[in-house]
Amino acid sequence: MKYLKLFIVAAAALGIFSACTKEYITKEYITNVNGAQIFVKDYTINPSDWKLNETNVPGSDNYYYCDCNNEDITDEVIALGTVHAYIYTVYDAAKNLGSWNPLPFVYPLEIVTTDDSGNEEVVIVAENTRFDYQKGLITFILQDLDGYSPEQITNSMSIRVCVTK
Numbered sequence: 001m002k003y004l005k006l007f008i009v010a011a012a013a014l015g016i017f018s019a020c021t022k023e024y025i026t027k028e029y030i031t032n033v034n035g036a037q038i039f040v041k042d043y044t045i046n047p048s049d050w051k052l053n054e055t056n057v058p059g060s061d062n063y064y065y066c067d068c069n070n071e072d073i074t075d076e077v078i079a080l081g082t083v084h085a086y087i088y089t090v091y092d093a094a095k096n097l098g099s100w101n102p103l104p105f106v107y108p109l110e111i112v113t114t115d116d117s118g119n120e121e122v123v124i125v126a127e128n129t130r131f132d133y134q135k136g137l138i139t140f141i142l143q144d145l146d147g148y149s150p151e152q153i154t155n156s157m158s159i160r161v162c163v164t165k
Contacts, residue, residue: 039072039163045140047153063143064150070138072163078135081164085131085138088158100160104130109144111151129157 050064073083086100089107109127114120126145131138138161144150 037165039165041070041072041161041163043068043140043159043161045157045159047156050142050153061143062150063141064153065142066140068138068140069136070133070161070163071136072165073133073136073138074165075135077163077165078133083131083133083138083164084162085140086160086162087129088160103140103159104128106145109151125151131159131161 045066045068049066051066052062052064054062077083085103087103087105088098089101089105090096090098092098106126106128108124111123111125112120113123127150128141128143128145130141130143132141133139140157140159142150142153
C-alpha cells in the first residue's frame with residue numbers, strides 16, 4: 001500500500017511536469033506556408049567595378065555604385081522574403097582578423113588633405129556603404145556623408161548577400 005501511494009504521487013508529478021515542458025514545433029511554424037530557404041552569395045568588388053554617379057547639381061551628393069546580378073532575388077522575395085548584405089572589414093590586419101558587418105555600414109574614413117597654406121591635415125569623413133535591390137539585381141552604393149564626392153576607391157571589398165525565400 002505504501003508503494004502504491006508513492007507510485008501514484010510520482011506518476012502525478014511526472015504528468016504535471018512533463019506537460020509543462022513539452023514543445024511542439026511544426027514545419028508550418030518554422031517555415032511559414034511556402035518554406036524558408038536562404039541563398040548566400042559572396043561578391044568581390046574591385047576598384048574598377050565601381051561607377052561614379054555624378055548628379056552635376058550643386059549641393060547634391062555624388063556616389064559610387066556597383067550593379068551585380070543576383071538571380072535569387074525574385075518577385076516572391078520582393079513580396080514575401082528578405083535581402084540582407086554584409087561587408088567584410090578587417091579590424092586587426094596584423095592578426096588577419098575581421099568580421100562581417102551588416103549594411104548599411106557607416107565607418108570613419110581618414111583622409112589626408114592639404115589646406116591653402118600647404119599644411120597637411122587629417123580629416124575624418126563618415127562613409128556609408130549601403131545597398132538597394134530589384135528583381136535579379138543588387139546595387140551596392142558607397143557615399144560620403146559630408147556632401148562631397150567620395151574618394152577614389154583603391155581596395156577590393158568583400159560583400160556577402162543573403163536572400164531568404
